[in-house]
Amino acid sequence: MFKDLFQKKKYAVVPSERVSAERPKREIPEGLMNKCPKCGTIQFSKELEKNQKVCSSCGHHFRLSAHERIAMTIDEGTFSEIDADLVSQDPLNFPGYAGKLEQQKASSGLKDAIVTGEGEIGGFRVVIGVMSFDFFTGSMGSVVGEKVTRAIERAAEKQLPLLLFSTSGGARMQESILSLMQMAKTSAALARFQDQGGLFISVFTDPTLGGVSASFASLGDYNLAEPGAIVGFAGRIVIEQTIRQKLPDNFQTAEFNLKHGQLDKVVHRKDMKSFLTKLLDMHSAKGDPADVS
Amino acid sequence: MSLELPFEKPLAELRKKIDELKKFGAERQIDFTDEIGRLELRYQELEQEIYGNLTAAQIMHLARHHARPTTLDYIPHVFTDFIELHGDRVFADDLAIVGGLAKLNGVPVTVVGHQRGKDTKDNIQRFFGSPHPEGFRKALRFMQQANKFGRPIITFIDTKGAYPGDTAEERGQSEAIARNLHAMSTFGVPIICVVIGEGGSGGALALGVGNRVLMLENAIYSVISPNGAASILWKDASKADQAAETMKITAKDLLEFGVIEEVIPEPYGGAHRDLPVQAEAIKEALWRHMRELSALSPEQLMEDRYAKFRKVGVFAEEAAPLPVTE
Ligand SMILES: [Zn+2]
Numbered sequence: 078m079f080k081d082l083f084q085k086k087k088y089a090v091v092p093s094e095r096v097s098a099e100r101p102k103r104e105i106p107e108g109l110m111n112k113c114p115k116c117g118t119i120q121f122s123k124e125l126e127k128n129q130k131v132c133s134s135c136g137h138h139f140r141l142s143a144h145e146r147i148a149m150t151i152d153e154g155t156f157s158e159i160d161a162d163l164v165s166q167d168p169l170n171f172p173g174y175a176g177k178l179e180q181q182k183a184s185s186g187l188k189d190a191i192v193t194g195e196g197e198i199g200g201f202r203v204v205i206g207v208m209s210f211d212f213f214t215g216s217m218g219s220v221v222g223e224k225v226t227r228a229i230e231r232a233a234e235k236q237l238p239l240l241l242f243s244t245s246g247g248a249r250m251q252e253s254i255l256s257l258m259q260m261a262k263t264s265a266a267l268a269r270f271q272d273q274g275g276l277f278i279s280v281f282t283d284p285t286l287g288g289v290s291a292s293f294a295s296l297g298d299y300n301l302a303e304p305g306a307i308v309g310f311a312g313r314i315v316i317e318q319t320i321r322q323k324l325p326d327n328f329q330t331a332e333f334n335l336k337h338g339q340l341d342k343v344v345h346r347k348d349m350k351s352f353l354t355k356l357l358d359m360h361s362a363k364g365d366p367a368d369v370s
Numbered sequence: 371m372s373l374e375l376p377f378e379k380p381l382a383e384l385r386k387k388i389d390e391l392k393k394f395g396a397e398r399q400i401d402f403t404d405e406i407g408r409l410e411l412r413y414q415e416l417e418q419e420i421y422g423n424l425t426a427a428q429i430m431h432l433a434r435h436h437a438r439p440t441t442l443d444y445i446p447h448v449f450t451d452f453i454e455l456h457g458d459r460v461f462a463d464d465l466a467i468v469g470g471l472a473k474l475n476g477v478p479v480t481v482v483g484h485q486r487g488k489d490t491k492d493n494i495q496r497f498f499g500s501p502h503p504e505g506f507r508k509a510l511r512f513m514q515q516a517n518k519f520g521r522p523i524i525t526f527i528d529t530k531g532a533y534p535g536d537t538a539e540e541r542g543q544s545e546a547i548a549r550n551l552h553a554m555s556t557f558g559v560p561i562i563c564v565v566i567g568e569g570g571s572g573g574a575l576a577l578g579v580g581n582r583v584l585m586l587e588n589a590i591y592s593v594i595s596p597n598g599a600a601s602i603l604w605k606d607a608s609k610a611d612q613a614a615e616t617m618k619i620t621a622k623d624l625l626e627f628g629v630i631e632e633v634i635p636e637p638y639g640g641a642h643r644d645l646p647v648q649a650e651a652i653k654e655a656l657w658r659h660m661r662e663l664s665a666l667s668p669e670q671l672m673e674d675r676y677a678k679f680r681k682v683g684v685f686a687e688e689a690a691p692l693p694v695t696e
Contacts, residue, residue, distance in 0.1 A: 265555035311534035
């Protein structure tokens with residue numbers, strides 16, 4: 078009965094083998110409190126919310142839904158969604174896909190794994206796309222591919238910077254070859270946009286793997302990531318099985334990728350908006366050295 | 371190793387019976403001409419029955435056949451004057467990718483493909499045809515060179531996928547694949563891709579952004595291996611046959627989806643049964659498409675390729691409200 082007072086929140090269930098293996102499990106009420114999946118610290122949901130869903134103890138960045146991310150990134154009142162009505166079909170008649178789509182829509186409140194739109198960041202107008210891991214683990218099927226492509230085309234047409242926050246388990250198996258081809262489609266659209274001088278800022282969030290990582294997300298003029306975000310092509314388990322070795326804890330983290338030259342910068346969530354504003358400013362200020370006194 | 375796959379056993383048994391009868395007749399000087407004629411006819415019927423109705427799983431097993439010809443098997447039959455080139459100029463020469471210059475009916479082209487090994491030792495060197503980032507970058511270098519010199523690009527796709535290893539991740543496996551997709555879409559020369567065996571995921575697509583994508587009749591092409599799909603779907607990788615049927619991975623399926631332009635027929639029993647005949651069929655198709663594409667300007671080639679990939683996807687646009695939670 079006490080439990081009924083708490084609203085169920087999805088981010089309370091992020092599993093962590095490491096933590097549960099080392100610490101005894103403690104019962105925590107869902108909704109009101111949150112347990113950090115990395116360090117195990119329990120904190121009030123309200124506090125966590127205030128802290129942009131970053132653990133006050135260890136700095137772990139909790140996963141965000143697309144709308145939470147947009148609210149955190151886009152200037153208040155400036156966001157307008159585009160292509161909101163695109164929905165997946167079941168072109169292969171894949172067993173269970175149609176039902177799973179309905180269930181994912183109901184549980185996430187989204188129509189597919191990305192929300193795209195236009196808005197302002199620090200006064201700079203951008204086209205933005207934000208993926209959501211809570212819809213079908215952010216997998217890319219025809220809808221994600223099409224919405225990303227349309228966002229790129231819109232940015233090209235309006236000559237606006239493009240910003241994509243990625244999170245994805247990979248391609249959507251249930252659309253088989255059609256989902257694979259979205260990698261080529263989005264990358265080709267980006268090539269056109271970037272060859273015209275278009276600016277694309279890509280931000281990896283936890284986790285970004287497989288087909289999304291191996292297409293548009295890796296093609297930013299600037300590739301950024303949130304601290305601790307897992308970014309890579311193959312999944313950790315598959316690699317461990319292939320090389321028959323245990324991988325280090327930091328494998329495929331943003332910091333690991335930074336060290337290996339795969340990222341321009343790791344940006345803490347609290348600094349993200351101001352950093353993006355700074356970067357956008359670099360690309361809008363048309364300075365002529367001759368005019369500078 | 372035997373060439374026969376389980377579903378080919380009836381054919382092999384019948385062939386054995388015919389051969390035995392011939393031998394017996396010759397030894398005893400008995401005339402079995404009529405009997406042999408009837409069995410040969412039956413053999414042809416059976417062949418048509420089996421190979422004319424292959425299931426997706428059977429096709430998958432043909433695509434993975436240990437004797438199936440590889441890129442380096444086809445090159446001397448399809449092209450002349452092959453000059454193999456090496457290296458990505460950054461890190462290494464990934465032997466899971468081969469390529470270089472060659473002539474197709476006298477016309478210089480760049481050819482690049484995945485390369486599986488011929489035996490265990492070769493396979494270890496070539497990582498079973500699964501490239502590391504340096505492999506994709508090697509391929510990219512060859513293709514950029516072709517673009518610079520105005521040579522058509524021909525790719526052979528034959529990989530289970532990009533190599534899933536720690537060092538591959540360190541060197542940017544994702545970026546390497548993405549970069550190829552990005553770059554291939556911008557080249558002003560004809561690009562023709564042929565899926566000759568297994569087209570596995572992003573590692574296959576990284577050589578697959580062509581104006582024309584052709585597939586051998588018994589090749590497969592998919593976003594995840596049927597084994598991988600089976601372990602996700604049913605927590606059982608051994609149900610790959612079942613997954614193969616579900617995932618629409620055959621040349622015929624992909625032609626229906628508009629993802630490929632043409633299916634190149636194979637001899638009964640698969641490409642490995644007659645390499646010269648198979649190579650000739652590939653050569654004929656490549657030449658035909660190359661001649662068609664040579665009429666296009668660099669801009670038109672880019673536009674043609676863009677349009678081909680831009681239109682892929684199945685979705686609906688409907689303003690229906692979301693289902694209500696709980
Ligand atoms: Zn923590």
